[in-house]
Amino acid sequence: MGAAAHDDPPATSLDPATSLDPAGRWAPVAADLIRARLTERQSQDLPTHGGRTLAYVYDSGRADVDALAREALAAYGGSNGLDPSAFPSLAAMERELVAFGAALLQAPEGYAGTVTSGGTESCLLAVLAARAARPEVARPQLVAPTTVHAAFHKAAHLFGLELTLVDVHPDTQQADPQRMAAALTDRTVLVVVSAPSYAHGVLDPVAPIAAAAAARGIRCHVDACIGGFVLPFLDPPAWSFEVDGVTSISADLHKYGYAPKGVSLLLHRSMALRHSQFWATADWPGYGVVNSTLQSTKSGGPLAAAWATAMLLGHSGYAALATQARSATVAIADGVRGTAGLRVLAEPDSTLLALAADDSCDVYTVADELSARGWFVQPQLPHRGGPASLHLTLSAATEPLVGQFLSALAESVQAARAASPVSVDPGLAGVLGALDPTALDERAVAGLLSAAGLSGDGAGVRLPARMAPIHALLAACPVSLRAALLTAVVERL
Numbered sequence: 001m002g003a004a005a006h007d008d009p010p011a012t013s014l015d016p017a018t019s020l021d022p023a024g025r026w027a028p029v030a031a032d033l034i035r036a037r038l039t040e041r042q043s044q045d046l047p048t049h050g051g052r053t054l055a056y057v058y059d060s061g062r063a064d065v066d067a068l069a070r071e072a073l074a075a076y077g078g079s080n081g082l083d084p085s086a087f088p089s090l091a092a093m094e095r096e097l098v099a100f101g102a103a104l105l106q107a108p109e110g111y112a113g114t115v116t117s118g119g120t121e122s123c124l125l126a127v128l129a130a131r132a133a134r135p136e137v138a139r140p141q142l143v144a145p146t147t148v149h150a151a152f153h154k155a156a157h158l159f160g161l162e163l164t165l166v167d168v169h170p171d172t173q174q175a176d177p178q179r180m181a182a183a184l185t186d187r188t189v190l191v192v193v194s195a196p197s198y199a200h201g202v203l204d205p206v207a208p209i210a211a212a213a214a215a216r217g218i219r220c221h222v223d224a225c226i227g228g229f230v231l232p233f234l235d236p237p238a239w240s241f242e243v244d245g246v247t248s249i250s251a252d253l254h255k256y257g258y259a260p261k262g263v264s265l266l267l268h269r270s271m272a273l274r275h276s277q278f279w280a281t282a283d284w285p286g287y288g289v290v291n292s293t294l295q296s297t298k299s300g301g302p303l304a305a306a307w308a309t310a311m312l313l314g315h316s317g318y319a320a321l322a323t324q325a326r327s328a329t330v331a332i333a334d335g336v337r338g339t340a341g342l343r344v345l346a347e348p349d350s351t352l353l354a355l356a357a358d359d360s361c362d363v364y365t366v367a368d369e370l371s372a373r374g375w376f377v378q379p380q381l382p383h384r385g386g387p388a389s390l391h392l393t394l395s396a397a398t399e400p401l402v403g404q405f406l407s408a409l410a411e412s413v414q415a416a417r418a419a420s421p422v423s424v425d426p427g428l429a430g431v432l433g434a435l436d437p438t439a440l441d442e443r444a445v446a447g448l449l450s451a452a453g454l455s456g457d458g459a460g461v462r463l464p465a466r467m468a469p470i471h472a473l474l475a476a477c478p479v480s481l482r483a484a485l486l487t488a489v490v491e492r493l
């Protein structure tokens with residue numbers, strides 16, 4: 001296929017049917033057309049700003065922060081963090097960002113840290129470092145509460161660890177120190193606790209669990225991916241490096257660090273603890289490879305944007321934003337307590353809420369009703385005997401809108417109570433319970449998708465505006481079938 005000449009006139013359409021030539025080559029398209037299409041495409045997504053999207057995104061509400069971060073992102077988009085000796089400015093910004101986080105997380109002298117691409121990569125690297133430091137353990141084990149983020153399930157899967165999940169307290173949803181201690185074995189290479197957990201927003205009792213780990217010489221990771229830039233400004237029980245047995249902490253800059261996506265911090269108590277996180281080789285004919293993260297070539301954009309954001313805000317800026325987000329959380333929790341039909345699932349320690357409903361209404365219908373009113377909350381499936389719930393991540397920009405949210409929530413609950421309950425046919429539920437998710441063929445997947453109202457054609461699956469029936473179906477599936485079904489949907493989007 002020959003290259004298009006630079007002086008080919010740009011196509012005036014982005015429709016492949018008219019912009020492809022007979023040889024199937026994609027014609028260049030005029031920049032203005034591309035800009036317009038980007039704007040149009042983005043309008044189909046959840047808004048990243050405005051304070052009404054209560055999961056996935058974090059809005060400081062400060063236009064100056066966003067503008068500076070985007071400048072830095074654009075300026076460094078082509079810089080390569082693969083080799084800090086070739087891009088020393090990236091190494092300098094990484095050092096400074098790590099120091100900025102270390103001060104918040106009370107890291108002792110001698111700490112070492114890395115900027116990673118996100119929460120999952122920070123968690124994966126904490127597990128990898130712990131596992132690589134104990135090569136003599138043939139069947140390494142990772143011990144965590146059942147509420148731990150899925151990133152640790154992924155780490156165990158990718159790196160071949162046995163994941164031991166320990167039941168949490170049914171009322172508080174916090175990890176149980178006695179049970180966690182009892183789960184430790186000679187094969188345990190890492191214990192993980194959350195600060196706070198994503199699904200319920202509660203802080204695990206870090207001190208007794210870290211002490212039990214330390215007593216056996218086991219590393220203890222605090223997953224503060226979502227709380228690392230909030231909890232330092234609230235008044236929780238000790239949870240960071242001030243607790244002796246804590247060996248590493250993850251804290252995401254692209255969450256409450258209010259930076260654009262693609263950036264997180266992983267801090268270790270010492271350089272020695274970080275060492276096994278690195279991977280290096282000179283045993284090939286190309287350049288020497290030293291990787292501190294899972295990526296090799298990595299964009300400097302997210303790092304530069306996070307650095308600019310952190311420098312502009314300073315610790316005092318984060319303190320103000322954390323106070324706003326916390327005040328939104330407390331006000332919404334109070335409002336929910338006064339709303340018949342709904343309850344707060346666990347006492348929130350930070351800026352996240354999980355809301356459950358009584359039998360009079362269906363939470364997934366509440367989510368759809370909120371969505372129709374311009375608010376996005378995230379449905380969570382029932383798990384290990386716990387109820388279906390709605391997740392809310394509150395960021396600073398939502399604080400001025402709390403009254404509007406509570407009115408929309410009250411209307412949505414009323415509408416959900418008036419609607420007929422979303423239920424799954426008992427016959428279908430029985431079939432779902434008996435299906436073997438590892439043996440689903442195309443026909444079975446098509447049948448399941450159609451039962452969920454998702455019969456995709458050649459163009460793939462389109463999700464409906466009202467998702468309650470789909471969530472109800474997923475809720476009726478065993479967890480392994482849920483994963484298979486979700487994969488089938490995403491594969492077809």
Ligand SMILES: Cc1ncc(COP(=O)(O)O)c(C=O)c1O
Nearest residue numbers: 118119120149151198223225226
């Ligand atoms: C506690 C916790 N850990 C890990 C993660 C994973 O982070 P990411 O989605 O950035 O990979 C999250 C994401 O919400 C989280 O809340």
